Amino acid sequence: xxxxxxxxxxxxxxxxxxxxxxxxxxxxxxxxxxxxxxxxxxxxxxxxxxxxxxxxxxxxxxxxxxxxxxxxxxxxxxxxxxxxxxxxxxxxxxxxxxxxxxxxxxxxxxxxxxxxxxxxxxxxxxxxxxxxxxxxxxxxxxxxxxxxxxxxxxxxxxxxxxxxxxxxxxxxxxxxxxxxxxxxxxxxxxxxxxxxxxxxxxxxxxx
Amino acid sequence: xxxxxxxxxxxxxxxxxxxxxxxxxxxxxxxxxxxxxxxxxxxxxxxxxxxxxxxxxxxxxxxxxxxxxxxxxxxxxxxxxxxxxxxxxxxxxxxxxxxxxxxxxxxxxxxxxxxxxxxxxxxxxxxxxxxxxxxxxxxxxxxxxxxxxxxxxxxxxxxxxxxxxxxxxxxxxxxxxxxxxxxxxxxxxxxxxxxxxxxxxxxxxxxxxxxxxxxxxxxxxxxxxxxxxxxxxxxxxxxxxxxxxxxxxxxxxxxxxxxxxxxxxxxxxxxxxxxxxxxxxxxxxxxxxxxxxxxxxxxxxxxxxxxxxxxxxxxxxxxxxxxxxxxxxxxxxxxxxxxxxxxxxxxxxxxxxxxxxxxxxxxxxxxxxxxxxxxxxxxxxxxxxxxxxxxxxxxxxxxxxxxxxxxxxxxxxxxxxxxxxxxxxxxxxxxxxxxxxxxxxxxxxxxxxxxxxxxxxxxxxxxxxxxxxxxxxxxxxxxxxxxxxxxxxxxxxxxxxxxxxxxxxxxxxxxxxxxxxxxxxxxxxxxxxxxxxxxxxxxxxxxxxxxxxxxxxxxxxxxxxxxxxxxxxxxxxxxxxxxxxxxxxxxxxxxxxxxxxxxxxxxxxxxxxxxxxxxxxxxxxxxxxxxxxxxxxxxxxxxxxxxxxxxxxxxxxxxxxxxxxxxxxxxxxxxxxxxxxxxxxxxxxxxxxxxxxxxxxxxxxxxxxxxxxxxxxxxxxxxxxx
Numbered sequence: 001x002x003x004x005x006x007x008x009x010x011x012x013x014x015x016x017x018x019x020x021x022x023x024x025x026x027x028x029x030x031x032x033x034x035x036x037x038x039x040x041x042x043x044x045x046x047x048x049x050x051x052x053x054x055x056x057x058x059x060x061x062x063x064x065x066x067x068x069x070x071x072x073x074x075x076x077x078x079x080x081x082x083x084x085x086x087x088x089x090x091x092x093x094x095x096x097x098x099x100x101x102x103x104x105x106x107x108x109x110x111x112x113x114x115x116x117x118x119x120x121x122x123x124x125x126x127x128x129x130x131x132x133x134x135x136x137x138x139x140x141x142x143x144x145x146x147x148x149x150x151x152x153x154x155x156x157x158x159x160x161x162x163x164x165x166x167x168x169x170x171x172x173x174x175x176x177x178x179x180x181x182x183x184x185x186x187x188x189x190x191x192x193x194x195x196x197x198x199x200x201x202x203x204x205x206x207x
Numbered sequence: 208x209x210x211x212x213x214x215x216x217x218x219x220x221x222x223x224x225x226x227x228x229x230x231x232x233x234x235x236x237x238x239x240x241x242x243x244x245x246x247x248x249x250x251x252x253x254x255x256x257x258x259x260x261x262x263x264x265x266x267x268x269x270x271x272x273x274x275x276x277x278x279x280x281x282x283x284x285x286x287x288x289x290x291x292x293x294x295x296x297x298x299x300x301x302x303x304x305x306x307x308x309x310x311x312x313x314x315x316x317x318x319x320x321x322x323x324x325x326x327x328x329x330x331x332x333x334x335x336x337x338x339x340x341x342x343x344x345x346x347x348x349x350x351x352x353x354x355x356x357x358x359x360x361x362x363x364x365x366x367x368x369x370x371x372x373x374x375x376x377x378x379x380x381x382x383x384x385x386x387x388x389x390x391x392x393x394x395x396x397x398x399x400x401x402x403x404x405x406x407x408x409x410x411x412x413x414x415x416x417x418x419x420x421x422x423x424x425x426x427x428x429x430x431x432x433x434x435x436x437x438x439x440x441x442x443x444x445x446x447x448x449x450x451x452x453x454x455x456x457x458x459x460x461x462x463x464x465x466x467x468x469x470x471x472x473x474x475x476x477x478x479x480x481x482x483x484x485x486x487x488x489x490x491x492x493x494x495x496x497x498x499x500x501x502x503x504x505x506x507x508x509x510x511x512x513x514x515x516x517x518x519x520x521x522x523x524x525x526x527x528x529x530x531x532x533x534x535x536x537x538x539x540x541x542x543x544x545x546x547x548x549x550x551x552x553x554x555x556x557x558x559x560x561x562x563x564x565x566x567x568x569x570x571x572x573x574x575x576x577x578x579x580x581x582x583x584x585x586x587x588x589x590x591x592x593x594x595x596x597x598x599x600x601x602x603x604x605x606x607x608x609x610x611x612x613x614x615x616x617x618x619x620x621x622x623x624x625x626x627x628x629x630x631x632x633x634x635x636x637x638x639x640x641x642x643x644x645x646x647x648x649x650x651x652x653x654x655x656x657x658x659x660x661x662x663x664x665x666x667x668x669x670x671x672x673x674x675x676x677x678x679x680x681x682x683x684x685x686x687x688x689x690x691x692x693x694x695x696x697x698x699x700x701x702x703x704x705x706x707x708x709x710x711x712x713x714x715x716x717x718x719x720x721x722x723x724x725x726x727x728x729x730x731x732x733x734x735x736x737x738x739x740x741x742x743x744x745x746x747x748x749x750x751x752x753x754x755x756x757x758x759x760x761x762x763x764x765x766x767x768x769x770x771x772x773x774x775x776x777x778x779x780x781x782x783x784x785x786x787x788x789x790x791x792x793x794x795x796x797x798x799x800x801x802x803x804x805x806x807x808x809x810x811x812x813x814x815x816x817x818x819x820x821x822x823x824x825x826x827x828x829x830x831x832x833x834x835x836x837x838x839x840x841x842x843x844x845x846x847x848x849x850x851x852x853x854x855x856x857x858x859x860x861x862x863x864x865x866x867x868x869x870x871x872x873x874x875x876x877x878x879x880x881x882x883x884x885x886x887x888x889x890x891x892x893x894x895x896x897x898x899x900x901x902x903x904x905x906x907x908x909x910x911x912x913x914x915x916x917x918x919x920x921x922x923x924x925x926x927x928x929x
Binding site for chain 1: 230233234235236242246248309310387389390437438471472660661818819822825826827828829830853854859860861863865
């Protein structure tokens, strides 16, 4: 069956359907990631069983607490986009490969489509929207404009978030290091040359 | 005296036009605050998703949507096909569901009962013999898959072949690809009484409202189309598609706003299709390397329509005196063609200029010398000649070229260089603008055009600000609505010329009216006045500020309308030329190709914005790297499916794959004076041929089919060894 919203987990099984059908086994904090993605032994100690129905959770996004009510199967990307209207987090590939939904979670660039919303309760989530306001424009945004690392702009916020996170963690990074580190984002228009220059510039400012 | 003549200032005299100006919407785009169609979440918006066909050819024998209607959160289910329908390609839309949340729409899709009776399919556009022999039907009637697209030619190929010194015969090809727009096709539709308000991801804001009339049952005057930001289309987004119609119908049925964007897989399957082309070519030259013969037959597929690359671009740019070409189109069970950036040119360039490069090698002539020697066979030798000189210096062609496969070093990695050239019409589209000068000196420009990423807003603001001598921030540009003055579709690199021309003319006319008011008020000779740096000057003497000048208009402001440009105004023109050179490193053990350096030298008449123009050329080069090295719509003839219709397996270059990109504009006064000519399409055209030629130079054999995947490289090397 060809479904528009395809399930890619193999015949008759997907992570989303599994969690929906069985109730999600979730442990707090970082271990929740392991419960989903990690090796088998990490999945053993399920400390809390929650129902598949809607839950009210509080997410810390761009410096503010936000309450949302969602089922455990709902991904962070969908909560950001559909519940909080933070649509700079773009849904492009539907399989965690293009980086257009990159946000910062506790300072690290993460694809928002690889986290369930309920997993990131208690973590600090930063989206591209917070990097520009009438009062202040982040250096990454400024550098993207200077080097015209923007065309249609659809992949750009994800790239901006990735660059922000990378530069914070790698002050003074070389151009080669930027090139190696930013391979997680796809741009179709072909802005890579500008992105590379913008990333390098930003990394030098952080230094 | 300042001559009052519609047109651009002499080269070097503009203050903003031609400069490196950052895009006006840069910050809102970079920070994700720009709202694309895909992002519109007006209160109560429902999310719609599609059920599509997994089969390339099948009859729909069962469709029951009742259970989907009962699923929690599902608000409306719309059948887009009916039992008995013949599905003719994978991804064919069958049902659309609108629900309160995306996950509920998915639940609804799972509840649909559906059955197909698969029918024989054919999806391999490279297989001419298979297409001729295929036993296919449509609606039970026999269907012939191949059809002649005619022949063209002149001179006497047979005689010229007998007289030629060097003759080369080869087979070449370039595979089908898909547009892969980052923002998928789709829309957000909301009804307000009789009015249908649509946010549509489109390159054709002014031309789409009428397409809703018949299928939705609405009057054109009641359709409002908006597109503030567009997440790329490359030619694929100029129509209202069946899923957009479904979106409007679901909105009507539910009384709520509905957003329906294609999923990534469906987007790749049906959102765009660039035809494949495969060619057998015979080329010949005399002892000095003058090309005398072109003889080709090419075939390929653009999906259902059964066409391939046109004869009009075959052979590409070089037109030997004796030439003949024939083409055969193949109908395949793939979604229909949509124009892909410089339609048909990259393919024709690839099979033409790789064949010519092989002939150069056979004649033992340096490829660059060979191309230069034959420039009189092209329409633009006066452009290509100087461009090739510039490119050769930037590439250090002399230092890097070597006879095929004879580069230095004994290791497995071989380096080589290649060259190719291209042309594009790029004439301005038909666009109207409204320009308003307010009495406080601020300026508004309004047009029904769109900014698809090329910088339409910025270029308009630049031209208006430059003409009035004010800063960019004094100009507000509004576009992206069909309520604004009608403007042409953004296809064929027609937009920047299409909008800057009318803006310049209208701004000049407005300025002259204001200068006349200044002349009367300050009793100076109006013919001496110019507007610069926020002031009005008579020679070197300041007469008044721009704000004082604008205040003379009166409180109603001044509103002027400007119609489309014509080339005799000197604001725009058509036909540009560009050349590209590639340097590659090929690992002969793994077949992996690395781009070391690409050089692009491009003519585009008068450059409006150097920063954004350079971005267009980078963009062309990078999309060129994609279809040259890795990007391919892999159609599996056994299952009929596009087996890599996802971004894991549809290989696009990433930031580390692009090498050193060098962009140079060829803008001598002779070309500057022609005015603005489209730039977006040309730089994507010759990248494929240049890279393929560089690979042949590196490894000594031709890898005949693009993309040059490691397997194809290794196969070519193995074939050469026998």
